[in-house]
Amino acid sequence: MEINYQIEFLSDWHIGSGLDAGADADSIVLKDKDNLPYIPGKTLKGLLKDALNEMESVGKADKVMIDKIFGGVNNDDFTFAGKAFFEDAILTEKEQNEIKDHNLSDFLYRNIASTAINEKGVAVNNSLRTMQVTIPAILEGKIILKEEIEGAEELFEKAFKWLRYMGVNRNRGLGRCKISKI
Numbered sequence: 045m046e047i048n049y050q051i052e053f054l055s056d057w058h059i060g061s062g063l064d065a066g067a068d069a070d071s072i073v074l075k076d077k078d079n080l081p082y083i084p085g086k087t088l089k090g091l092l093k094d095a096l097n098e099m100e101s102v103g104k105a106d107k108v109m110i111d112k113i114f115g116g117v118n119n120d121d122f123t124f125a126g127k128a129f130f131e132d133a134i135l136t137e138k139e140q141n142e143i144k145d146h147n148l149s150d151f152l153y154r155n156i157a158s159t160a161i162n163e164k165g166v167a168v169n170n171s172l173r174t175m176q177v178t179i180p181a182i183l184e185g186k187i188i189l190k191e192e193i194e195g196a197e198e199l200f201e202k203a204f205k206w207l208r209y210m211g212v213n214r215n216r217g218l219g220r221c222k223i224s225k226i
Contacts, residue, residue, distance in 0.1 A: 047187040047200055048226045051083070051133055051210070055220040056156070056177040058212040059083050069155050071212070072176045079149040080140060081178045083210070085130035088185060089114070092130075095206040096199065105199060113189070113196055127193060133185035152178055177218060184226065201225055 059074045059081070076082050093114045099105035110116075115126035134140070143149050153176050160171035189196055204223035211219035 045189040045192050045196070047189070047197055049133075049185055049187070049200075049204060050224055050226045051183045051185070052222045052224075053178070053180045053182070053210075053219070054222060055217055056154070056179060057210060057219040057221070058175055058177045059087065059210070060212055069174045069176045071173075073153060073178050076134075078140070078144055080135055080143065081152060081181065081183075082135075083133040083183060083185070085132050085185070088133060089128070089130040091207055091210060092200070092203045095203045099202065099206055104202065109193070109195060109199055112193060113199070127190045128196075129188040129190070131186045131188070133183040135181065136184055139182075152181065154179065175212070197225075 058071070060071055073081055074084070093110065096105045096110045096114075100107050100110060111124075111126075113126050113128045115124055117123050135143070143152070155174050155176050157172060157174045159173070160168040162168050187200065204225065207223055208221065209219045210221050213219070
């Protein structure tokens, strides 16, 4: 069973690579070999599992179902694997080809800067940070369930609605997104 979904970013977003770009940026976006942004499947798996665990804590999801999908720990304290595999979320093939054919990948990114301000309203020395972000875009991904799990599709649809921000600086307006099944 496969669940295809789309992530529509409504604001700039940053899924970090853990690298910097020297004097240009302190933190750069994760990119593939063609300089295109993507979101690793393991990142999506973690975000969706966190969303479902939050939902479970308020009675909106079932722990047994979450463990069956994502894996967990049984009564003997042994871990067991989940039944879901998450592919990376990527730009559509049509968009990838258009960007590559016209050498437009650099236009997907921009740098934003921020600095710490002290109690007097003055910038703190050496606090300027520059981060590369990706412009709003639409990515697509796939979840592959190794076996049919009744109710899994509906559970993922709930998690998609619950997850509204993704990436770094979510509390500062970055990474606002809408995820939907396609």
